[in-house]
Amino acid sequence: MTPLIEGTGVSRRFSRGLDYAEKLARMFGAKLEERVVHAVDDISLAINPGEVVGLVGESGCGKSTLGRIMAGILPQSAGTLHWEGKDISALPRQEAKAVRLTSQMIFQDPMSSLNPRKTILDIVGEAPVAHGMVPKRQAPDMVAALMERVGLDPSYLKRYPHQFSGGQRQRIGIARALAVKPRFIICDESVSALDVSIQAQILNLFMELKQELGLTYLFISHDLGVVKHISDRVAIMYLGRIVESAPADAFFAAPNHPYTVALLSEVPTIKQRRRQFNPVKGEIPSPLHPPSGCHFHPRCPHAFDRCRMERPLLREIAPGHISACHLNETPVLAIARPAEITT
Amino acid sequence: MTLKVENLSTHFFTREGVAKAVDGVSFEVGRGEILGLVGESGSGKSITGFSILGLVDPPGRVTGGKILFQGQDLVGRSPHEMRAIRGKRIAMIFQDPMMTLNPVLSIETQMVETVRAHDKVSKAEARARAVEALGLVGIPSPDERLAAYPHQFSGGMRQRVAIAIALLHRPELIIADEPTTALDVTIQSQILAVIQRLSTEFGMSLVWISHDLGVVAGLAQKVAVMYAGRIVETGTVDDVLDRPIHPYTIGLMRSVPANLDRGETLTPIPGMAPSPLKRPSGCPFRLRCFAATAACEAEPEAAAIDGHLYRCFNPQFERAA
Numbered sequence: 001m002t003p004l005i006e007g008t009g010v011s012r013r014f015s016r017g018l019d020y021a022e023k024l025a026r027m028f029g030a031k032l033e034e035r036v037v038h039a040v041d042d043i044s045l046a047i048n049p050g051e052v053v054g055l056v057g058e059s060g061c062g063k064s065t066l067g068r069i070m071a072g073i074l075p076q077s078a079g080t081l082h083w084e085g086k087d088i089s090a091l092p093r094q095e096a097k098a099v100r101l102t103s104q105m106i107f108q109d110p111m112s113s114l115n116p117r118k119t120i121l122d123i124v125g126e127a128p129v130a131h132g133m134v135p136k137r138q139a140p141d142m143v144a145a146l147m148e149r150v151g152l153d154p155s156y157l158k159r160y161p162h163q164f165s166g167g168q169r170q171r172i173g174i175a176r177a178l179a180v181k182p183r184f185i186i187c188d189e190s191v192s193a194l195d196v197s198i199q200a201q202i203l204n205l206f207m208e209l210k211q212e213l214g215l216t217y218l219f220i221s222h223d224l225g226v227v228k229h230i231s232d233r234v235a236i237m238y239l240g241r242i243v244e245s246a247p248a249d250a251f252f253a254a255p256n257h258p259y260t261v262a263l264l265s266e267v268p269t270i271k272q273r274r275r276q277f278n279p280v281k282g283e284i285p286s287p288l289h290p291p292s293g294c295h296f297h298p299r300c301p302h303a304f305d306r307c308r309m310e311r312p313l314l315r316e317i318a319p320g321h322i323s324a325c326h327l328n329e330t331p332v333l334a335i336a337r338p339a340e341i342t343t
Numbered sequence: 344m345t346l347k348v349e350n351l352s353t354h355f356f357t358r359e360g361v362a363k364a365v366d367g368v369s370f371e372v373g374r375g376e377i378l379g380l381v382g383e384s385g386s387g388k389s390i391t392g393f394s395i396l397g398l399v400d401p402p403g404r405v406t407g408g409k410i411l412f413q414g415q416d417l418v419g420r421s422p423h424e425m426r427a428i429r430g431k432r433i434a435m436i437f438q439d440p441m442m443t444l445n446p447v448l449s450i451e452t453q454m455v456e457t458v459r460a461h462d463k464v465s466k467a468e469a470r471a472r473a474v475e476a477l478g479l480v481g482i483p484s485p486d487e488r489l490a491a492y493p494h495q496f497s498g499g500m501r502q503r504v505a506i507a508i509a510l511l512h513r514p515e516l517i518i519a520d521e522p523t524t525a526l527d528v529t530i531q532s533q534i535l536a537v538i539q540r541l542s543t544e545f546g547m548s549l550v551w552i553s554h555d556l557g558v559v560a561g562l563a564q565k566v567a568v569m570y571a572g573r574i575v576e577t578g579t580v581d582d583v584l585d586r587p588i589h590p591y592t593i594g595l596m597r598s599v600p601a602n603l604d605r606g607e608t609l610t611p612i613p614g615m616a617p618s619p620l621k622r623p624s625g626c627p628f629r630l631r632c633f634a635a636t637a638a639c640e641a642e643p644e645a646a647a648i649d650g651h652l653y654r655c656f657n658p659q660f661e662r663a664a
């Protein structure tokens with residue numbers, strides 16, 4: 001199958017500014033300077049039509065950066081993107097624009113991505129009218145239909161974002177994304193800020209829309225429970241790199257990478273009571289000075305010399321299951337891993 | 344009983360009306376016990392915590408009930424008396440560690456000052472206690488790290504420092520308001536391990552506020568589920584999570600994907616929580632409830648079986664969640 005979208009060797013560097021605490025500290029004389037971050041470091045990821053790929057990783061590992069690159073709203077520093085087998089950078093302008101429109105991103109905080117001075121009609125109707133997809137006078141009907149589809153009362157057409165709750169605003173964000181008839185949706189922590197009862201409503205909506213409209217999703221989240229629920233395939237990122245990816249069932253039944261194993265065993269679930277928390281040691285390293293070799297080696301219980309020196313490549317360990325760990329090529333050292341971990 | 348809250352009400356008198364943020368809340372926490380206080384946004388968890396610490400600001404105030412701490416009522420104490428208790432015998436940890444930490448002071452200065460605010464000890468002794476507390480929460484080489492400023496620590500380390508500060512006086516009770524919500528899973532796990540150890544080793548009691556039932560299941564002995572300013576169900580973690588009685592608890596558990604097997608459909612609770620300014624009469628959950636009947640238009644009183652409390656006219660005894 002030709003992937004709907006495929007990134008090959010994609011990297012993105014940023015020169016990093018200072019955060020609030022650091023700026024304050026600098027005002028008081030601390031010596032702090034800006035540095036370069038490899039937010040995304042040579043990642044290849046292909047997503048097939050109709051597939052839901054869950055992208056998981058801890059804060060700052062580069063999930064949003066990769067998502068924005070795949071959505072076409074952030075240029076990569078290196079690597080290529082192919083849409084249905086065609087290099088996007090080589091497409092004629094008109095076609096490139098169409099591809100751009102067919103990928104839509106839905107964010108965590110709908111409030112900051114909705115213009116507070118515009119009505120829902122304008123917010124949702126703007127892009128399709130501007131791109132000539134519907135005549136302006138038909139916009140109210142189209143927007144009303146979309147509102148109905150995402151579970152909003154169409155009589156609220158003329159209301160402003162602040163008149164809605166968080167969950168309703170997320171529905172507005174979804175209606176806006178759907179208005180341009182996308183095929184590929186990038187959800188960046190789209191349900192993370194919502195209460196669980198509202199989160200469940202929105203997750204169900206995403207699944208219905210997928211069925212009905214044949215959508216393809218890149219679903220970014222730090223919540224493994226949500227990802228397990230919604231994804232066909234899971235990819236785990238650690239410090240700018242994908243360290244493991246597999247079909248969801250195989251992934252949760254037999255995680256391979258030591259980081260994944262740690263992550264899965266530490267997700268709290270209601271099934272485990274008064275448990276012994278047995279965390280991986282150490283902090284998540286700063287992406288400013290990523291560790292040599294395997295980025296996970298300073299925290300890995302199985303690390304050996306090679307891990308410190310050489311970057312492990314992603315290798316197929318079972319059909320469709322790839323993992324980047326030297327242990328997989330050193331069977332003698334392959335230490336018994338927990339056979340099955342359930343989240 | 345370290346803490347016994349009885350029928351606590353905290354209301355906010357705003358221009359739009361009276362927001363009954365906490366409206367008749369009761370629970371108990373024994374020595375060395377961890378109570379998980381769960382519920383969705385706006386249910387009144389933080390205001391319950393602030394009320395215990397005497398930190399509710401106008402237009403809000405505690406309008407009724409008792410907060411018995413080691414048998415003594417804290418309601419109506421003067422700000423001066425509360426300051427003597429706060430930080431010394433009852434400490435609070437917030438979601439954002441920068442609520443506790445001062446960005447422009449070194450960790451050492453902040454910790455030494457905290458020790459000396461309540462105990463008249465020498466600087467050297469205060470420093471020794473700071474080193475010990477940092478060691479307890481797993482900060483490597485605490486002696487050297489004392490000179491650091493908050494910005495030199497990661498988010499998880501800052502939270503550990505904030506916990507260390509809370510521990511300086513070995514409080515009998517800690518109110519922890521979502522202290523790991525903003526942290527990554529592996530870092531959260533480190534902090535939960537520390538908390539668990541401290542409560543077992545020092546008999547410290549905790550009210551652990553969270554919206555994550557999984558965290559509470561792993562950490563607490565008891566859980567109280569809050570909805571619209573009330574505790575609608577409370578009991579041991581096993582009772583409440585294995586045999587939930589209240590339709591809201593059941594709905595909450597069925598909304599969390601991690602609680603289900605892969606592919607199982609989520610059954611969300613319809614609608615959304617009412618604003619504290621316009622709560623429906625009777626059971627505040629009735630407009631979203633799958634079990635509601637005409638009886639629910641009246642106020643459900645708390646009832647109990649074997650110490651498992653619920654407020655509902657249609658308790659779901661048969662139903663496995």
Ligand SMILES: Nc1ncnc2c1ncn2[C@@H]1O[C@H](COP(=O)(O)OP(=O)(O)OP(=O)(O)O)[C@@H](O)[C@H]1O
Nearest residue numbers: 014015016037039058059060061062063064065287
């Ligand atoms: N515009 C930018 N300028 C500078 N640095 C950036 C920028 N965007 C991201 N970064 C840095 O790149 C790294 C990856 O960031 P990214 O936002 O992609 O992470 P993330 O995995 O989405 O994290 P989170 O879970 O916190 O959203 C971080 O170290 C971040 O500070």
Ligand SMILES: Nc1ncnc2c1ncn2[C@@H]1O[C@H](COP(=O)(O)OP(=O)(O)OP(=O)(O)O)[C@@H](O)[C@H]1O
Nearest residue numbers: 355357362364383384385386387388389390391619
């Ligand atoms: N200063 C205030 N004035 C008016 N109402 C307030 C004030 N502070 C809090 N409230 C109301 O009290 C209710 C309870 O708030 P609280 O912060 O305790 O909720 P919570 O359960 O901690 O929610 P979250 O999970 O979002 O932290 C909310 O509905 C809130 O709107």
Ligand code: SF4
Nearest residue numbers: 626629632639655656
């Ligand atoms: S009292 Fe009625 S409305 Fe309230 S939770 Fe019970 S059944 Fe539902």
Ligand SMILES: [Mg+2]
Nearest residue numbers: 063064065188
């Ligand atoms: Mg992000």
Ligand SMILES: [Mg+2]
Nearest residue numbers: 388389390520
């Ligand atoms: Mg709160």
